[in-house]
Each structure stands twice: as structure tokens, then as C-alpha cells.
Amino acid sequence: MKKIMVVEDESIVRLDIVEMLKSANYDVVSAVSNGEKAIEATAERMPDLIIMDIKMPKLNGLKASKIISKKYDIPILILSAYSQSEFVNEAKQSNIVGYIVKPIAEAQLLPAVEIALSQSNRMNALKQEVTQSYKQIENRKLIERAKGLIMQRLSISEEAAYQRLRKLSMDNQIEIEKVAMKVIKQLES
Ligand SMILES: [Mg+2]
Numbered sequence: 001m002k003k004i005m006v007v008e009d010e011s012i013v014r015l016d017i018v019e020m021l022k023s024a025n026y027d028v029v030s031a032v033s034n035g036e037k038a039i040e041a042t043a044e045r046m047p048d049l050i051i052m053d054i055k056m057p058k059l060n061g062l063k064a065s066k067i068i069s070k071k072y073d074i075p076i077l078i079l080s081a082y083s084q085s086e087f088v089n090e091a092k093q094s095n096i097v098g099y100i101v102k103p104i105a106e107a108q109l110l111p112a113v114e115i116a117l118s119q120s121n122r123m124n125a126l127k128q129e130v131t132q133s134y135k136q137i138e139n140r141k142l143i144e145r146a147k148g149l150i151m152q153r154l155s156i157s158e159e160a161a162y163q164r165l166r167k168l169s170m171d172n173q174i175e176i177e178k179v180a181m182k183v184i185k186q187l188e189s
Contacts, residue, residue, distance in 0.1 A: 001027040002117055005047040007038040007064070008079060009056040013104065017051060017079075020106045026113070035059025035067075042068050049116055051100075053079045054087065062087055065094040075120040077112055079104065139177040146180035149187040 004026045008014040011033070018028050030041040034056045042050065050068065054061040065076045078091065078099040091099075097116045100108055143165065150161040165183070169176040 001025065002049065003027045003029045003045065003047045004113070005030040005032070005038070005041055005045060005050045007032050007035070007050065007056070007061065008053040009033045010053075013053075013079075013102070017104060017109065020104075020109055021113070024110050024113075033057075035061060035064030038064045039067055042072060042074065046072075047074060049113065049120070050074055050076045051079060051113070052076050055081070062090045062094070065096055066090070069094040069096075073124075075116050077116050139180075142177050142180040142184065146183040146187075149183060153187055 004021055006014055006017050006021070006028060008017065008031075014031055014033065018031050021028050029045040029047050032038055032041050035052075036059045038050070038052065038061075039059075050065075052061040052065055056064075059067075061078060065078070068074065068076070072095075074095060075097040076095050078087070078096055079102060080087065080099050081102045087099075097119055098112055100112050143162075146165060147158060147161045150156070150164055151158060154161070154164075156164075165176055165179055168174075168183075169179045172179070
């Protein structure tokens with residue numbers, strides 16, 4: 001079940017949204033009335049999605065979104081009584097993935113929530129892929145460098161140098177990139 005937090009100062013609207021989400025089988029982990037409480041509750045409950053009103057006492061929704069986005073990678077859906085143009089610039093600096101214009105109807109809220117959640121899933125998958133391929137490239141560079149050093153030191157072929165690395169890796173049951181790192185440390189110092 002996806003965890004959702006609702007931030008809205010008008011209690012009737014807040015309850016309404018919470019009910020809509022619950023009846024659609026979402027886990028509403030927190031429902032608070034201002035930006036300050038939203039920041040606290042985010043740290044405590046780590047929701048998958050935040051639904052955030054703009055106009056609220058103490059700390060408004062845009063400022064709270066900015067603060068939360070600096071620390072956490074949580075998508076935020078803005079609730080607004082205004083048109084997009086008024087907050088589009090500030091929204092860019094936060095993880096705001098969409099907005100719903102008040103008054104909130106179930107037919108509008110639930111699809112927006114679904115889209116926001118699936119977008120964030122896709123983004124996370126993409127980020128993971130990028131991190132992984134970056135790591136692969138870094139590992140390949142390490143292996144190449146270690147190979148070069150072994151070739152130079154022992155005057156052997158590239159293939160033979162690679163076999164040495166591989167053997168060290170298998171004999172010691174250490175990943176080949178870690179062996180490469182050790183070799184580099186030893187031969188470069
Ligand atoms: Mg409000």
C-alpha cells in the first residue's frame with residue numbers, strides 16, 4: 001500500500017481528501033494542517049507521496065515543498081485554488097509533480113495521485129539504472145588501469161594481465177574491481 005501524507009489547513013477539505021484516499025485503498029500515514037508540521041511528519045513517516053495545499057498558516061505549501069525537496073526525494077502534488085502560472089517558477093525548485101485545482105473531486109484527485117506515483121516509480125528506476133551504468137563504467141576504468149600497470153611491471157600481454165587479475169579475484173573471492181583497486185594502490189605507490 002502506498003503511503004500518502006495530506007497537508008491542508010482547512011479541516012473539512014483535509015478530511016474529505018483523506019476519506020477519498022482511504023476509500024481508494026491508500027495508506028494515509030499523516031494528515032496535518034501546515035507546512036511546519038508537514039516537514040516534521042515527512043521525517044517521521046516517510047510517505048511515498050505528499051498532497052500539499054499552498055495557502056496555509058505558519059509555513060505555506062510552496063516553502064514547505066522546497067524545504068522537503070532539499071532533503072527527501074518524495075513527489076509532491078500541490079492543491080491550489082489558483083492557476084499554475086502563479087507558482088510554476090517556485091514549483092520548479094521542488095519535487096512538485098503536479099497540481100490539482102480546488103474544489104477537489106474524487107474523479108480528479110485519484111488519477112492525479114496514480115500518475116504522480118507511477119511517475120516517481122519510473123524516475124526512481126531510471127536513477128537506479130543511471131547509477132548502475134555509471135558504476136560499471138568506473139569499474140571498467142579501474143580494471144583497465146590495473147591491467148596497464150601489470151602489463152608494464154611484468155612485461156606481459158594485455159590478455160595475460162587480465163588473466164592475472166581474474167585469477168586473483170577468483171582465488172581470493174573478491175570482486176575483480178576491488179582487486180584492480182588494490183593492484184593500483186600497490187603499483188602506483
Ligand atoms: Mg489553505
